[in-house]
Amino acid sequence: MSRARTARFVLILGALSGFGPLSIDMYLPAFPAMAGELHAGQSQVQLTLTACTLGLALGQLVAGPLSDTLGRRRPLLTGLAVFTLTSLLCAVAPSAEALSALRLVQGLGGAAGIVISRAAVRDLYEGPELARFFSLLMLVNGAAPVLAPVIGGQLLSWVSWRGVFVTLGAIGLVLLVASALGLPETLAPQRRRPGSLTATLRTMWDLLRDRVFLGYALSLALAFAALFAYISGSSFVLQDVYGMSPQLFSLVFGGNAVAIIVFGQVNAWLVRFQSARRLLVAGLVTVLLGGLGVLVAAVTGIGLPVMLPALVVVSGGIGVVFPNATALALADHPETAGNASALLGVLQFLAGGFAAPLVGSGGAASALPMALVMASLATAAVLVFLVLARGRRITPGSARRPATDRQPAAG
Incomplete structure (x- = not known):
């Protein structure tokens, strides 16, 4: 694969994998304003976040298996079209309840980008190169949480929170066009699997019975949920408790996302010399x-x-956990990458969706609820890894040659 082609894949796949932070982070600075305009409480506004997260989780259960059967392009383009349309509808939502329903559908569409981007990487790479490429995706994927709250905070200086969703619709349209024109099919027809519901459920059950896969997937999900507790609670904690403006909050939030990018690129260098498993342990700690x-x-x-x-x-720890846990979880499942990627994403976003209402239920008068949830979930991530994720690993130079000579199928 040429450098130009690799760069194009990193850009497009990284942007697609960033649908989670794009959908979640961009409107966080607007939470207090939304609560006032929609006459809703903190928990009702946070429910719109949970609804989107639930859609991002469940949509992966559909898009992932479909991509193993139909190829990556068709489910991806359909999901992007749904995301674009519902983003624009969110901009005219009359109530918090209507917005939550639309955010659910928006998440269902955006999920295709997340799950299929991971599966496409697995189609092309293996071994340490797989972990390294996921680290490269952090350059683009990590830019999403950097830019999303900053853009959201600055937009609020000119428009209401509804303008944030118009911007999300425009981003979805750009990615739809970019994917249609610049992302070829990565799963050749001869590598596709039967698409019956029974076959999908059997594959999912086999993955859940794989102790090591489950250990990597759950440790990633719990670590992500710890970060999500911060994402869901930080707008109230930093603005209401500590008095930050929406603009300053967006800059602080973006600074934390810079840490994800920096640590991810350090990981891309370290994975040449250390096993992905050892780096994952360091990230969880x-x-x-x-x-x-x-x-x-x-x-x-x-x-x-x-x-x-x-x-x-x-x-920063998430910047190390994400590429290594993802690579380790997908390493042994090349023929069911869509299903494995879907299950990985479902566990991740369900855990995140569970964390948000936990933080909200503690009230907005103190930082303690957010802190307790973050610390508890981070502890659980380490314990799950120690109990379940024993055995297989990716070591430097031990895997087969990266599959970069596999030409994507036409289409």
Whole structure:
């Protein structure tokens, strides 16, 4: 694969895998304003976040198996079209309840980009190259949480929160055109699998019975949920509790996303010399230390001087956990990459969706609910890894040659 072609794949697949942070982060600075305009409480506004997260999870269960049967392009383009349309409809939602319903459908469409981007990478790479390519995707995927809250915060200086969803619709349209013109089919017809419901359920059941796969998937999901607890609660904690403006909040939030990018690129270099499994352990421990730091800041009342660095540590740890856990989970399932990617994403977003209402139920008067949820989930991620994820690993140079000589099928 030429450098130009690789760069194009990184750009498009990275942007597609960024549908989660794009859909979630861009409107976070508008939460207080939305609650006022829609006459809704904090929990009702956070429910719109949970609805989108649920759609992102369930949509992967549909798009992933379909992509193993039909190829990657058709489910991807359909999902992008649904995302674009519902984003525009969200801009005219009359109530929090209507917005939650539309956000569910929006998430269902955006899920295709997330699950199929991972499966397409697995079609082309294996071994340490698989972990390295996922780290490269962090360059683009990591830019989504950097740009999303910054764009959202700045947009709020000119338009209401509804303009944020118009922007999301425009982004969906751009990615739809880019994918149609620049992303060929990566799954050749001879590698596709029967698409019956029975076959899909059997494959999912086999994956769930794979202890090591489940260990990697759950440790990733719980670490992501710790980050999601911060995502869902930070707008209220940093703005209402600590008095930040929406613009300053968006810059702080974007700074944490920079940590994801930086740590992801360090991981891309380290995976040449260390096993992905060892790096995953280091990432999980980093997330745990950051979560405990956030808890200390909330309990002792020290506040931002400790909390902000701890949040950077959590975000940086995710930049190491994501590429290694994803590569390790998909490594042994090349023929069912769509199904495996779907299950990986479902567990990730369901855990994240579970974290959001936990944070909201503690109220918005203190940082303690967010801190407790973050620290608990980070601890659970480490424990799950220690109990389940024993055995197979990717070591430097031990895997087969990367499958970069496999030409994507026409289409």
